[in-house]
Amino acid sequence: MTTIENKLQQIRERMAHACGQAGRPAADVQLLAVSKTFGADAVREAVLAGQRSFGENYIQEAVEKIAAVRAMGLAGGQDLQWHCIGPIQSNKTRLVAEHFDWVQTVDRLKIAERLSAQRPEGLAPLQVCIQLNVDGGETKAGVPVEQALDLARAIVALPRLVLRGVMSIPDEAAGFEAQRALHRRATDAFEVLRASGLPGLEHLDTVSMGMTGDLEAAVAAGSTMVRVGSGIFGQREKRITP
Numbered sequence: 119m120t121t122i123e124n125k126l127q128q129i130r131e132r133m134a135h136a137c138g139q140a141g142r143p144a145a146d147v148q149l150l151a152v153s154k155t156f157g158a159d160a161v162r163e164a165v166l167a168g169q170r171s172f173g174e175n176y177i178q179e180a181v182e183k184i185a186a187v188r189a190m191g192l193a194g195g196q197d198l199q200w201h202c203i204g205p206i207q208s209n210k211t212r213l214v215a216e217h218f219d220w221v222q223t224v225d226r227l228k229i230a231e232r233l234s235a236q237r238p239e240g241l242a243p244l245q246v247c248i249q250l251n252v253d254g255g256e257t258k259a260g261v262p263v264e265q266a267l268d269l270a271r272a273i274v275a276l277p278r279l280v281l282r283g284v285m286s287i288p289d290e291a292a293g294f295e296a297q298r299a300l301h302r303r304a305t306d307a308f309e310v311l312r313a314s315g316l317p318g319l320e321h322l323d324t325v326s327m328g329m330t331g332d333l334e335a336a337v338a339a340g341s342t343m344v345r346v347g348s349g350i351f352g353q354r355e356k357r358i359t360p
C-alpha cells in the first residue's frame with residue numbers, strides 16, 4: 119500500500135469508529151480529501167485508493183490540478199467531485215463557476231449571484247453550502263448563524279445554484295466537549311434551515327465540518343462531511359499568501 123492509501127484507510131477507520139460512538143451509520147458521513155498544496159500525483163494516488171471527492175482552497179492552483187488530473191484519464195476519474203473550500207474574491211468567481219462541482223464557502227449574496235450567473239450552461243448546477251461563522255470571530259469568513267436563513271432564501275432563488283447545506287471552520291477549542299459544542303452550532307443552524315419550510319431546500323443534506331484534528335467531535339455533533347487534508351496527504355508546507 120502507498121502511504122496515501124494507508125492514511126486514507128486510517129481516516130476511514132477513524133470516521134467509522136466515530137460514527138459507531140455516536141450511534142450513527144457510517145454511511146452518514148462523507149470524506150472530502152483536502153488536496154491543497156499537494157500535486158496531481160497525490161490526487162492520483164487517492165483516486166486509485168477509491169477516493170472521489172477533493173477539496174481545494176486556492177483557485178488557480180486548483181484549476182491547474184483539476185486539468186492535470188483529468189488529463190491522466192484515471193479509472194474513476196469521470197466521477198471526481200471538486201469542492202471549493204477557500205475564500206472567494208469577486209474576481210475569481212468565474213473560474214470557480216467553470217471548474218468546480220461544489221462551493222462550500224458562500225457567505226455573501228454577491229458571490230452567490232456571480233456564481234449562478236457564471237455557471238456554464240453545459241454543466242450541472244453548482245452545489246453550494248453556506249459558510250457559517252459559529253464562534254463569532256470578527257475577522258473570520260462566514261455568516262453569523264442568525265443570518266443563515268436570509269442568505270438561504272436568496273440562494274434558493276438563484277437558478278444555477280443548489281443549496282446543499284452549511285459548512286464551518288470553528289477555532290480550535292480545548293477538549294472534545296468544547297469542540298463538539300462549537301460544531302453543534304452549525305448542526306443547529308442546519309436544522310433551522312431544514313425546518314424552515316423554504317421552497318428550494320429539497321436537496322439540503324450537508325453539514326460540512328471536522329478536519330484531521332477534530333473529526334470525532336464533528337461527527338459526534340452531526341457532521342455529514344469531514345474535510346481531511348494532513349491526515350491523508352501529510353503535513354503541508356506553510357503558505358504565506360493564499
Ligand SMILES: *Cc1c(COP(=O)(O)O)cnc(C)c1O
Nearest residue numbers: 152203329330345346347348349
Ligand atoms: C486545510 C483545510 C482543511 C483540512 O485541514 P487538515 O487539518 O489538514 O485536515 C479543511 N477545511 C478547510 C476549509 C481547510 O482550509
